[in-house]
Amino acid sequence: xPDKAPIxxxxxxxxxxxxxxxxxxxxxxxxxxxxxxxxxxYDKKPKKLIVNLTGVSYMATPGLATLVEAxxxxxxxxxxxxxxxxxxxxxxxxxxxxxxxxxxxAPDLDQAMTT
Numbered sequence: 001x002p003d004k005a006p007i008x009x010x011x012x013x014x015x016x017x018x019x020x021x022x023x024x025x026x027x028x029x030x031x032x033x034x035x036x037x038x039x040x041x042y043d044k045k046p047k048k049l050i051v052n053l054t055g056v057s058y059m060a061t062p063g064l065a066t067l068v069e070a071x072x073x074x075x076x077x078x079x080x081x082x083x084x085x086x087x088x089x090x091x092x093x094x095x096x097x098x099x100x101x102x103x104x105x106a107p108d109l110d111q112a113m114t115t
Contacts (some may be wrong), residue, residue: 006030009037017113018046023055026063034063038070046079050112054085059093071103080104084112 007024106112
């Protein structure tokens with residue numbers, strides 16, 4: 001079985017928000033990369049953190065746990081966290097875990113910027 005490609009996390013800093021855009025599958029081995037990117041973004045004290053999941057084709061439990069941790073950090077630091085661009089497959093995982101009721105989820109980046 002071939003090794004999966006590692007996840008990459010693109011970072012874009014705007015005056016009103018920091019946008020993280022992971023690309024790839026977020027499983028057990030990839031979640032720490034996303035976790036580090038989130039922590040680095042919060043260290044820079046953004047006004048809002050947006051995680052654009054358009055490029056994420058699959059998310060396992062560690063990826064969900066990483067985003068829950070990000071939500072907790074956001075609440076402690078009073079920094080809004082907005083998820084956007086969930087694919088049907090990723091949205092289904094959020095709905096099964098009932099996390100769609102916990103997170104602010106926007107359909108796309110434009111709406112996430114104004115949420």
